[in-house]
């Protein structure tokens with residue numbers, strides 16, 4: 001089996017993984033003249049890309065992520081132009097309803113939580129200052145501002161909020177659907193039902209990728225398998241990757257008694273109902289329903305199967321009693337908006353895997369053992385929003401665009417220092433992303 005493509009630099013690249021990351025990397029690399037083959041073990045969108053809450057925000061704490069997400073928000077706004085989508089099939093990609101982080105007033109919570117709640121607000125304000133310094137459209141709001149804009153929220157409970165009006169949510173199926181369509185148009189061979197099994201190496205380079213369809217000669221391999229990434233790296237002879245597949249649940253809440261007009265519902269932002277320990281439940285509209293997510297106790301599942309992605313664990317199915325995670329999340333919501341929490345009920349439970357890294361930032365960079373293996377994995381719950389900048393970084397790594405370790409973005413967004421995402425970096429808490437939900 002031979003890789004084919006459009007010429008240019010002519011290097012043969014195999015991209016493993018048929019999600020948003022693989023799709024946008026395939027387009028970028030094909031545009032630069034690489035001869036790309038994309039492999040997906042099942043079907044396009046088999047992984048987390050089709051199971052995501054799909055939020056997008058610049059409200060992060062790591063400077064490279066804030067900068068990258070400013071770029072991504074811009075890029076998603078012109079996805080169809082970038083991907084040359086035929087006019088008649090252009091569907092919405094991004095909805096800029098905003099992201100609203102609510103912070104509790106330490107004076108209004110139980111004594112035992114007071115210190116944590118105060119620390120969360122201090123960190124929230126420091127993050128806003130950092131985001132503003134990076135040029136992100138983010139501001140702090142007073143409880144009175146919140147009450148005026150979103151009267152269904154109990155603003156008396158708050159000390160303040162962080163508001164990003166350019167943030168919002170994405171439509172992932174359009175991203176990977178149009179991404180792979182454009183990739184094919186550019187000459188990329190997209191092989192579904194094709195798994196990467198192993199690699200033949202010479203010295204520190206992969207020469208041949210072993211796949212379920214036979215050997216594939218390569219100059220580069222991109223590991224875009226996110227939650228599967230550690231086992232794929234191991235099979236290829238690459239470095240151990242500290243990426244933990246962690247099950248995450250989403251609940252569809254159906255309002256039965258409307259508490260706002262249909263137009264206000266349509267404009268609802270993604271709201272994060274408190275930060276810090278025991279908080280972090282978030283919700284946003286999904287048509288007439290509300291999509292509710294949040295952290296829940298889960299153990300890493302390093303050997304998960306494809307089917308496990310949809311397996312709902314004991315204690316997580318909304319339909320089985322009220323002693324389950326769905327109602328734990330709703331209980332958090334009640335504290336901030338009894339009107340919202342009590343206006344309907346949970347109708348569906350879905351799930352998928354976060355690929356958690358130790359510091360909450362992705363691993364994008366060269367393998368420490370194999371010089372021509374590049375990882376773009378470990379997105380820790382923000383891989384859909386990150387995909388445009390991920391693809392730019394992978395392109396830069398293969399094409400040699402980085403200067404002194406920095407990858408230029410379009411001028412208004414600055415540069416991304418590759419160190420921040422190096423798969424072999426120091427994962428100590430000092431550099432940890434503090435705004436992972």
Ligand SMILES: Cc1cc2nc3c(=O)[nH]c(=O)nc-3n(C[C@H](O)[C@H](O)[C@H](O)COP(=O)(O)OP(=O)(O)OC[C@H]3O[C@@H](n4cnc5c(N)ncnc54)[C@H](O)[C@@H]3O)c2cc1C
Pocket residue numbers: 016017018019020021022039040041042043044045046047048049050051052053054055056194195196197224225226227228232248249250293351352353354355376377379380381382383384385386
């Ligand atoms: C409940 C939930 C909520 C989320 N919310 C958000 C959010 O609000 N915003 C956000 O940006 N992100 C969110 N995420 C995270 C986001 O979905 C992921 O980070 C993103 O989809 C990763 O995309 P990917 O293309 O890197 O990986 P995936 O979409 O997981 O694709 C990896 C692909 O690799 C394939 N593969 C694996 N092994 C092999 C092999 N050996 N050979 C060939 N193919 C292989 C798999 O079949 C899979 O299709 C959420 C995730 C979940 C589960």
